[in-house]
Amino acid sequence: MDVLKVARPVAVSGLGDVPYPLSDPAGVEALLARCPVAAETPLVEAEAIAVEAGVAQVWVKDERGRMGLASFKALGAAHVIARHGAEARGRTYVTASAGNHGLSVAAGSAAFGARAVIYIAQTVPDAFAERLQEQGAEVRRVGETYEAAMAAAEMEAQAQGWHLLSDASWDGYTETPLRVMEGYLVLMAEAIRQMPVAPSHVFVQAGVGGLAAACAVLARAAWGDAPRIVVVEPEAAPCLRDSVAAGRVVTAQGPVSIMGRLDCKVPSHIALKGLARDADAFALITEEEAQVGAGTAMVAGLASTPSGAAGLSALLAVDDAGRAALELTAESTVLCVLSEGPET
Template sequence: MEHLTHTQAMRDAVLDGLHDIPFPSDDAERPAALLTRCPVAAPTPLVSADALATELGLTALHIKDERDRMGLGSFKSLGAAYVIACDAQSGRAAGAAYYAASAGNHGLSVAAGAKAFGARAVIYLAQTVPAAFGARLEALGAEVRWRGAIYEQSMAAAAEDAKAEGAIVLSDSSWPGYLERPHRLMEGYLVLMHEAAAEMAEAPTHIFLQAGVGGLACACAAYARKVWGHAPRIVVVEPDAAPALHASVAAGRSVVAPGPASAMGRLDCKEPSLIALKGLARDADDFVLISEAEGQSGADTAARIAMPSTPSGAAGLAGLLAARVGGPAGDLGLDGGSRVLVILSEGPE
């Protein structure tokens, strides 16, 4: 594990450079209210992993289990489908075409939302995505287009084709000129932390949040700060092969962080969402990188406690494990009194 302590100078540099980018929403009431109208929506479990907490020398370990959110298998169900539902409320979804690149679960949410509201979904996949995932998208009625060797190339292709073909880009990332829909998409992710906070008797001392482009981590951090203030120490966890947020915070500006392909494929994103970078520059305390072996250890531990996931889905847990087992536990303030919250963001493949 590699640990970056977030200094005020780093925070100020990032925020100064993103003055024209909005902060993320922290209003969970709107997406929560809209979800009550969805027949397959229900809160996901918050699990108290008491045995693992004892093993790690913690007072408590809470795991927010997103592995079966809305039957789609991940927290991403709360994002793109929520955007399309909002469009439907204003009469903009029926007959529209939504183009999106996906490294995994975002595409399922786009496809499900389009199917539910009479729209069309076109999902762009890079060569690193398993063919079986393309089949899952097609089963939901989406058109699949294979473009590029890596996620960033498939995202560029989706944006280019959408412009040429008069379609709507629906990305879970954000960049200059593309802010409104990803801002709303991340608002949907607030629901999972809203649910978790409602079940917790006291604030966690630590929250470990995995990040790709950063949408999940940013939304969860924003809501945690709203309800718990500065009580939790918020730790952002990324693969060392894709340190998009870590490298950007260290540089004081958004950067592309090249690296090899990661087995944590859902997190294998080399460039951060600008909204997420701004939000996490404000709200996160620490940024850590985990190795491929550490990521696999997180998945192995999740399976051992009968909560199987992937190295991507269990990366927050992997960050906690790495900090406790030979990692910078002291630097992160973990001790016998710690109450930790992590998210299992997706089910096993």
């Protein structure tokens, strides 16, 4: 595992007009209070993983039961559609998805009488495409990567006058993904209330970075500078790490990763701006480390995918040099996010 420790804030050029992530979950929580399937997800102590990792405590925010979609993504796109209210009826929402964002778009569209069109890459498993279709979405396969699918979705949105609902942001497209990320704040707001003590470390995985940035901004608001926030990416898709290291937005190069939900080569600009300010380190895990970590999580009763357990995998894989860089000791209390359930 590779660890890049940074001195906050990191200057990243080209993001001057990009907003920082929002930091107040109150509006989203008020909307969720009116949703019959919304409920707080549990925070569980993973004693066996703490022993394996050589730390005092590991707390896991378990998102596998979130709103029937088995992922934190239920909080994002569906929240945006709910904000649109009656205006959503009859509208077509289009997006690309490497995983559960598409399910949130599909479920939100179905709930509010809208249509969902989801673009996915050829590499996305058939089982996931079937889950999207079960939620009422029209699924279109394009290209070999998430980025190719997103380009197709953006082009079709412009051609058809559809509403593009992406969880990634780029130049000229920030308003909608800013609200998607606002939905993710609920996860961290719950965890902050549930944690018996402030953590010394937060390990959180990232694809384009929306979840990591939402967790980081609220962790800083609640706990200040004390926690060391570690952003975990696949070695094959280090878009945030490479961008922070270069001081500019970078398109990462790498093969297809088994961490499919995290296999994103271009960072969300909003997330990058937030994490350049709020994150202390960026960790890259190998495919083998991801598999080992997911297996350890399963044995500990936390079955997930290599993507969903990536934060735990990084904690388990960190070597002595990484522990020193992160100041990770036998007295550390670590918060991780189990971001999705296992594939079925």
